[in-house]
Amino acid sequence: MRLFKRFLFGSAATLAVMGAAHAADLPVKKAVPIEYVRVCTAYGAGFFYIPGTDTCLRISGRARYEAGYQTSYSRQAGSGGDTSGYRGQLRINLDARTQTAYGTLRAFARLEAASRTGTIHSGTQLRIAQAYGAVGVDERGRSQQYVNVDKAFIQFAGLTAGRASSFFDFYAHDFEFYGATAGSDNSSxxxxxxxxTFGNGLSATLSIEDPVFTRSPVFAPTGSTPAVSPVYVGYADGIPSRFGNVDSVQRSRLPDFVAALRVDQAWGSAQLSAATHEINVGNLSTAAAAGAGGVLTGIPHTNSVQGWAVQGGVKINAPAISAGDALYLQGAYAKGGQMYIGYCMVAGCYAQANSGWDGQKFNQPFADATINPFTGQLQTSAGFSTVASYLHYWSPEWRSALFGSYGELDFARSARLAQGALFGLLNPNGANAFGSSAVGVPGTRFYQLSEALRDTYQFVVGGSLIWSPVSDLDIGVEAFYTQVGVKSGRVIDSDKSPTAYANVAGINSGAFVPRTATQDSLTQIRFRVQRDF
Structure with a gap:
């Protein structure tokens, strides 16, 4: 037994020595060092180095809930009739920066998505492909999903390239929930x-910008899509011989050119902006002329015109009243570029004419231009807007804002007269094929009451109260009142007289007396809970 134990112990010792000797001959693998995420302090809080690079990245975002209520006057067929709406929204920001010999190289991206229903859904976003609507019986026109690449730009050595806010913008509804005031705040x-940059906070910018997001449709009385505007061509033996058509959908040829001069200092900021905007439509129809006297020569192609806009704004910090207080003042004027004055912000943009709420008594026209039906050439609209907004901190946790705006949009008197003359030639029996875009024959009762190409005004006044119990959490409510109206005369009340535009002859003869209005108004309230991170 003792001999057997000695044998076992000896064998184990031999194996241990042999294993150790063999292990000594194997290559030793060192553990890969763990590269921990390092904080980047060069660009402010929240940045960290992307492992393995010298690029600093900040990830931030937002979650938001909103509920809204607005007055509604209509339950007629085809009208939404909603008084409430809801929204859940997310935002993700990525901000990457690298220091180079030429300065900071930056890339910024922002993605937004939302689910919106009721009065908070947006026809404006549908029209520019940033949302898609529901198709259910009870959901159509009341529910939509919203997806938007809001920002995706690169900045390097003074260069900005990509998707970003227009350099024309200044106030851009900085202190508002809804963005109801009439001021420049174009979609990215x-x-x-x-x-x-020239030092002391002074800078100047020249920008070439996509014109698609600053277009309002050229007036076309048919209201069809694509918009087709009848154009009178000529006479043969004193008889109207034919009417051609001009395709009034705008083409992309020249970009918008924007220039801005800006100063940012301790007292606040100020900016002067200017923009050009080409209006370039399609060709005249080549349909053959008919009538006694033979074929007539058609009018030439509609020449493009350059719309333009100018704006001035100032932001004044008021720390003497309370830390964080600030006042914005802004004014803008445009000819052939109403998007730059933000006149359509309440009613909804990218439409020839629109109403801002269910049951509104009449549409506001927003056309950048009309095509004269006798010359075939463009006549631009003109408008202006003024905005004031003040933010006050009652305490670090409580703040409120007051804001208001006033604006007008006018059309050349000759433009409306020409469209009215065309209406009479195309509707000798008083029939109306143009709906609410019909101008009517000058001198008739319908012409006096038609909403098409009427000069309008609008004003907005509102305020908000926001509680921030902890950092980056806002709980608040906003309310605003807006009024729209015609600058002279009266217009048909489409809510109270929905069949009026199908009774042109009856209106002119006095057999049909429509309800009329000079203005309409709306009150809206929104509640918001928002967390930024």
Whole structure:
């Protein structure tokens, strides 16, 4: 037994020695060092180095809930009739920066998505492909999903390239929930810009911007899509010989050119902006002329015109009243570019005419231009807007804002007269094929009451109260009142007289007396809970 134990112990010792010797001959693998995420302090709080690179990244975002209520006057067929709406929204921001020999290289991206229903759904976003609507019986026109690449730009050595806010914008509804005031706040656009800095907070920017997001449709009385505007061509032996058609859908040829001069200092900021905007439509129809006297020569192609806009704004910090207080003042004027004055913000943009709420008594026209039906040439609209907004901190946790705006949009008197003359030639028996875009024959009762190409005004006044019990959490409510109206005369009340535009002859003869209005108004309230991170 003792001999057997000695044998076992000896064998184990031999194996252990042999294993150790063999292990000594194997290559030793060192553990890969763990690269921990390092904080980047060069660009402010929240940045960290992307492992393995010298690029600093900040990830941030937002979650938001909103509920809204607005007055509604109509339950007629085809009208929404909603008084409430809801929204859940997310936002994700990625901000990447690298220090180079030429300065900071930056890339910024922002993705937004939302589910919206009722009065908070947006026809404006549908029209520019940033949302898609539901198709259910009870959901159509009341529910939509919203997806938007709001920002995706690169900044390097003064260059900005990508999708970003227009350099024309200044106030851009900084203190508002809804963004109801009439002021420039265009949807983010695709641009290429260069900014030169001169020291002491002074900078100048030249920007080439995508014109698609600053267009309002050229007036076409048919209201069809694509819009087709009848154009009178000529006479043969004193008889109207034919009417051609002009395709009034705008083409993309020249970009918008934007210039801005800006100063940012301790007292606040100020900016002067200017923009050009080409209006370029399609060709005249080549349909053959008919009538006694033979074939007539058609009018020439509609020449493009350059719309333009100018804006001035100032932001004044008021720490003497309370830390964080600030006042914005802004004014803008445009000819052939109403998107730059933000006149359509309440009613909804990218439409020839629109109403901002269910049961509104009449549509507001927003056309950048009309095509004269006798010359075939463009006549631009003109408008202006003014905005004031003040933010006050009652305490670090409580703040409120007051805001208001006033604006007008006017059309050339000759433009409306020409469209009215065409209406009479195309409707000798008083029949109306144009709906609410019909102008009517000058001198008739219908012409006096038609909403098409009427000069209008609007004003908005509102305020908000926001509680921030902890950092980056806002719980608040906003309410605003807006009024729209015609600058002279009266218009048909489409809510109270929905069949009026199908009774042109009856209106002119006095057999049909429509209800009329000079203005309409709306009150809206929104509640918001928002967390930024």
């Amino acid at each position: 656009t695709n641009l290429l810009a260069y900014t030169a």
